[in-house]
Amino acid sequence: MRDKPMTIRDIAKEAGVSRATVSRFLNGGHWVSEESAKRIQDVIDRTDYVANERARSLATGRSNSVAFLLGEPQELLFADPNFSTLLRSIADELGRKGMSLIMMTTDNENENRRNLKYLRGGHVDGVLLVAWHLGVRKGLIHSLHAMEMPVVVAEYPSVDSDSTSYVHVDDYRGAIRATRYLAERGAGSIGMIAGPEGPSGTLARVRGYRDVVKDMTGEPAWIEHGDYSKDSGHDAALRLLDRAPDLDGIFASSDLMAVGAMQALRERGKSVPGDVQVIGFDDQPLAQISEPPLTTMRQPFAEIGKRMVDQLLVLLEGGLPVGTTLPLELIVRQTTR
Structure with missing residues (x-):
């Protein structure tokens, strides 16, 4: 090929x-x-x-279109609000730039080959890549670089980081802030509901949580993994409570998992924040209407989308790839004391 x-x-x-x-x-x-x-x-x-549409655009040499390539199963676009929130922010920013957005998902190997064939055809000027899992992200980055396709990744790339433009949040410091806030509010035994094992964001958040627990509480690190869904947060919280019945703080790596965890706590007769304080991650609209409203770490999705588009435009003009790390903001509501 x-x-x-x-x-x-x-x-x-x-x-x-x-x-x-x-x-x-x-x-x-x-x-x-x-x-x-x-x-x-x-x-x-x-x-x-594949007929090269870019070659046909003789006036500008560009298609004036950008691909949003989701390197995850298609259903996650609807099940995980983070994907749709990021997609919306990118679409808004491209619209302001007068550019079109093409949505692509990579759910299996056949779909991956079809997508890469389309991209090789020059139908788009560049790619905004969203792939949480390192193996998928690594393969797509290598394929895009091989065809000399400008690409910006919505995560630390882990591979080819010097030659790959990326925008991500400071997961490690965000996890430190969340866990430390629980400890400062009196939580002495803090558990974590982490995301799926493998993504670099999960590893960074787990590391931040562990560092605070080790330094501030002296208690064991209680960690269970979910898949960012509400049901997985519910089940992970039950496993945490089985292992550590005296748990009085939970840091969840997504708002959906935090809401699921609060449901599990109610089932076990525990109040939030009276018995157990809870902090989520993302600050999705759900966090504001949960019962009680959720304290969480806010991801700046609008800024992420804007930076990704801006950095792609720099690449299209012949600029060099850059990496951007954005801070997270603690949003205090009623699930902490």
């Missing part, structure tokens, strides 16, 4: 015809003999050639 898209010149050479003949074929087939048309089509089928 070629790393760069086939050109009209490449097809003409392999088919043994002129570039003008290939151009006529691609634009309707007028004045192209059946024999030449067959040879051209055979080359296209064999090489997975």
